[in-house]
Amino acid sequence: MVTIKEIEADSLTELNELYRELTGAPAEPGKFADTFAAIKADSRYILLGAYVDGELMGSLMGILCQDLIGDCRPFMVIENVVVSSRARRQGLGKQLMTAIENIAHERDCYYIILVSGEKRKEAHVFYEKMGYRDEKVEGYRKHLSSH
Template identity: 75%
Template sequence: MVTIEQIEIVSLEALNTLYDELMGGRADPLKLENAFRTIREDERYVLLGAFVDGELLGSLMGIVCQDLVGDCRPFMVIENVVVSSRARRQGLGKKLMTAIEAIAHERDCYYIIFVSGEKRKEAHIFYEAMGYREEKVEGYRKHLSSH
């Protein structure tokens, strides 16, 4: 049985395994736990997991950002969308995206935005099937080094 729910601290090891698949490396467990505790205290963050018979096999994070233009409604940024390679094409990604969209509606967000790596063509097909459309914009990122 598949359930979509907030990720709890007991699932951090499984979440780190998913992030290893996504990023090609594991987070330091202590840093992960500290960051997790920080975001759990901030109501703007939503960290959802897709659990199959109790096992975490997918996740995504949504962050609600308050906008200051137009009607000053918030928007949502989605990050770290991942479904285990063992569980793809079983509807987990769709269930996660549908759940985060419902939360964005509840929080009066007027749009959802996310980026996806240029080479992730299979993910792009999935996002388009979910109703997302590519917008021709330039994305920029600057990695900041530690002091």
């Protein structure tokens, strides 16, 4: 049975393993736990998990952003979408995306934005099936080195 719900601290080890699948390396556990606590304390962050028979098999994060354009409605940014390689093609990603979209509607978001790595073609097909459109914008990222 699949359950979509907010991730709690008892799932941190599983969540870090999902992120290892996504990025190739796990986060440092102590910093990961501290950052998780900060995210949980901030109502603008929504960290959802897809649990299959109690095991965390997918996750995504939505971040609510206030906006000063037009009627000043917020928008949502989606990040860190991942479904375990052991559970793909079972509808978990779709259930996660539908759940975060419902939350965005409840919070009166004007739109949802996400970015996906250029080489993640399978993910792009998935997002397009979910109704997201490639708007042909240029994306820029600057990595900041720590001092």
